[in-house]
Amino acid sequence: MEYGILGPVEVRDGGVDIPLDGPKQRTVLAALLIAEGSFLPDSELSRFLWGERPPRTLHAQIYTYVSRIRRTLGPRAVISRRPNGYLMEIGAASFDLVEFRKLATRGQLELIAGRYPEAAGLLRAALALWRGPVLANVSEQLAATEGPPIEEARISALASRIEADLAVGMHLQVLPELTRLIDRHPLHERFRAQLMTALYRCDRQAEALALYDSSRRRLATDLGLEPGPLLREVHQAILSADPALHRPAALRH
Incomplete structure (x- = not known):
């Protein structure tokens, strides 16, 4: 299973796209993925879904979106209910944001060490994970909150890759x-x-x-x-x- 947010939110199983129902469901999934196994309260999910004007039925609606994600993804993704929130564990599945950070960090270390071709290669691999604007098909609230720091990490990796290219x-x-x-x-x-x-x-x-x-x-x-x-x-x-x-x-x- 592969999860992606570096572009439109997507899930692939064995290279095959798994369809997700609408921007609200994609927003909940993306928010849980970005939390990387940490607890995400209903209040945060509500803000990502509806901003400052949530519906009275927000808890029931969030429960419905989570239930649909569970049915769609099956047992390989575990979404657990906690008091007033959720957390998600993806097991051995890959998540492009985590892969990007690993490659970018290794590239930065190679750059600092003066191993410029190796640094450029790792940073190119990290940047190649981008498929378009980050979080391209979720709510405006989630994209506005979580998108800028992720995009800033991309810009930093790009500048470091250019630095490695200049060095050679x-x-x-x-x-x-x-x-x-x-x-x-x-x-x-x-x-x-x-x-x-x-x-x-x-x-x-x-x-x-x-x-x-x-x-x-x-x-x-x-x-x-x-x-x-x-x-x-x-x-x-x-x-x-x-x-x-x-x-x-x-x-x-």
């Missing part, structure tokens, strides 16, 4: 990707610092410096802030033609 000399290959990323995440300083480094290594020093100037203006206008230490460090390294910019791991966390 793939500056030309990552240029288009970084250009797209700063369009989507205009205030993400790590992506901007990485793009400055990639441009510099491609003998495009003037563009790298222009990117720093535009980053400074954007941060000042949108947030009233000056560039952070990473951007300033890369900027100064470019101005001084620091040889470290051409060596592996020029960018640090």
